[in-house]
Amino acid sequence: MNQIERRDKGMAYVCDDEAFAQQAECRKILQQLNFMDRSDFDGIKEVVKQLLGKSDEAFINPPFYCDYGFNIEVGKEFFANYNCTIIDVAKVKIGDNCMLAPNVAIYTAGHPVHPDTRRSYYEYGKPVTIGDNVWIGGNAVVLPGVTVGSNSVIGAGSVVTRDVPPWSIAAGNPCRVIKTITEADRKKLFKDEEIDAEAWDDIVVNGFGGEG
Numbered sequence: 317m318n319q320i321e322r323r324d325k326g327m328a329y330v331c332d333d334e335a336f337a338q339q340a341e342c343r344k345i346l347q348q349l350n351f352m353d354r355s356d357f358d359g360i361k362e363v364v365k366q367l368l369g370k371s372d373e374a375f376i377n378p379p380f381y382c383d384y385g386f387n388i389e390v391g392k393e394f395f396a397n398y399n400c401t402i403i404d405v406a407k408v409k410i411g412d413n414c415m416l417a418p419n420v421a422i423y424t425a426g427h428p429v430h431p432d433t434r435r436s437y438y439e440y441g442k443p444v445t446i447g448d449n450v451w452i453g454g455n456a457v458v459l460p461g462v463t464v465g466s467n468s469v470i471g472a473g474s475v476v477t478r479d480v481p482p483w484s485i486a487a488g489n490p491c492r493v494i495k496t497i498t499e500a501d502r503k504k505l506f507k508d509e510e511i512d513a514e515a516w517d518d519i520v521v522n523g524f525g526g527e528g
């Protein structure tokens with residue numbers, strides 16, 4: 317079994333010339349993305365589509381960093397804000413309507429704990445899965461092997477070390493569930509502040525307010 321096959325199976329592997337060649341192709345696209353005219357929104361969308369392959373109206377505010385690009389699968393209306401990093405040694409699957417705030421980091425890669433073993437340059441990748449309608453706050457870090465359930469919110473600055481169930485607000489280091497999102501949260505804007513009537517009417521007219 318070659319090193320690429322070992323990597324793709326989540327086994328211990330060494331990053332060899334083939335892997336570095338894949339990274340080099342990704343970096344060429346990143347170079348274009350990260351230095352293009354920031355006001356060229358349509359152009360950015362096209363480069364993002366080239367980087368990620370399958371995408372439907374995905375938008376990333378540069379700069380953005382990843383290792384391969386082809387290991388990142390995003391759903392409809394994906395948005396990542398400035399300075400997002402996704403270390404996609406293993407698959408990163410993100411559902412529809414997900415938003416990543418500035419400085420979010422998603423890591424699939426890891427290294428042996430013992431320093432002698434770590435010096436061998438063997439590493440591993442474990443997949444990360446993020447469901448639909450997830451919002452991850454600024455400076456949050458998602459670690460290898462984690463699943464974040466649909467309709468959840470991860471608070472700013474969190475370090476997500478374990479799975480987060482659907483419909484949860486979770487935060488902290490390590491990240492823990494604070495509360496479950498319920499119907500009572502539908503009109504919430506910021507802390508105890510609710511969405512104003514004019515904006516709420518617009519939300520309902522456009523089909524985002526549920527039954528109102």
